[in-house]
Amino acid sequence: MxxxxxxxxxxxxxxxxxxxxxxxxxxxxxxxxxxxxxxxxxxxxxxxxxxxxxxxxxxxxxxxxxxxxxxxxxxxxxxxxxxxxxxxxxxxxxxxxxxxxxxxxxxxxxxxxxxxxxxxxxxxxxxxxxxxxxxxxxxxxxxDSPPAVALSDLAAGEGAVVVRISDADPDVLRYLAELGVGLDTHVEVTERREYAGTVTLRWSGSSSAQLGLRAAEHVWVVRGSDPTA
The missing domain is CATH 1.10.10.10 (Winged helix-like DNA-binding domain superfamily/Winged helix DNA-binding domain)
Known part of the structure; x- marks a missing residue:
């Protein structure tokens, strides 16, 4: 077999x-x-x-x-x-x-x-x-798997590039598509609010949005990339 x-x-x-x-x-x-x-x-x-x-x-x-x-x-x-x-x-x-x-x-x-x-x-x-x-x-x-971590693991001020978005929750995929965040998007965590369970992202130079930490666990990134690239 x-x-x-x-x-x-x-x-x-x-x-x-x-x-x-x-x-x-x-x-x-x-x-x-x-x-x-x-x-x-x-x-x-x-x-x-x-x-x-x-x-x-x-x-x-x-x-x-x-x-x-x-x-x-x-x-x-x-x-x-x-x-x-x-x-x-x-x-x-x-x-x-x-x-x-x-x-x-x-x-x-x-x-x-x-x-x-x-x-x-x-x-x-x-x-x-x-x-x-x-x-x-x-x-x-x-x-060949990239050395990725969950977006929810990033600290405020860290930049990264999106390399994977889990398909476990279609609602997360649709929401990120509406925001314009997809594979190879350069992002930066500008703020973490642990008490609210959210992170604030910046991408494409000026676009910004909040993302729940649960949703951020579905997004995988490689640290260190320039969010303004």
Whole structure:
């Protein structure tokens, strides 16, 4: 079992979610986390994890974290590649908004062939990131992740460049699009109000807006870039 097609769509989703949960977080992947992300009960998660573990794709010690085996990671990255290339294609070729593509790609990634994925990759010019800034794995499973931190981690006066915006909350994507803040936007945190749970951003020289800290956790930046560049 070394190809995503050998797995059921549910199995494909589990491996992808386990990998994605650790891409930008150091928190362990638990049964509770998987249940929340998959929208199913804990008992269903436990049974699926046991099945995938028996197939040599996951490792799960009792009461411990759920981790991918080497084979599981390879299959997960193949699914991540499919998903992110499809999202990129939907935005660049079919005119979808970046807040609309996640659910569409979730459906399509299970149905398209390897040939179609490689044709899409070639058509797009072999992109290295999707519309949200998430790196697209190569066919061999390699990917180049930027040294990013959450915007909510920046102190007042720090400048940075936006390199990723999580698609977990479409409302955040729509709000940032309305503001004109997207990938490669140079921003500066001009004020933090911990008591109010907000940060004030400046970008494009004079534009300014407040952003809730919860929303700022969805925005990932690389520190040190000139906000007026």
């Amino acid at each position: 070394d190809h995503p097609a050998d797995l059921t769509p549910v199995g494909q989703d589990y491996l992808k979610v386990v990998w994605s949960a650790q891409e930008w977080s150091q928190d362990p992947v638990t049964t509770k986390l998987l249940a929340a992300r998959m929208g199913v009960g804990a008992s269903t998660v436990s049974e699926t994890v046991r099945r995938l573990s028996a197939q040599g794709l996951l490792e799960h010690a009792p009461y411990g974290a759920i981790e991918l085996t080497e084979r599981g990671r390879a299959l997960a990255l193949a699914m991540v590649r499919r998903h992110r290339l499809l999202e990129t294609y939907l935005v660049s070729e079919l005119g979808y908004g970046w807040d609309e593509v996640h659910d569409e790609a979730e459906v399509l990634e299970h149905a398209v062939s390897d040939l179609m994925i490689e044709r899409i990759d070639a058509r797009l010019g072999h992109p290295t990131r999707d519309p949200h800034g998430d790196p697209i794995p190569t066919p061999s499973g390699e990917l």
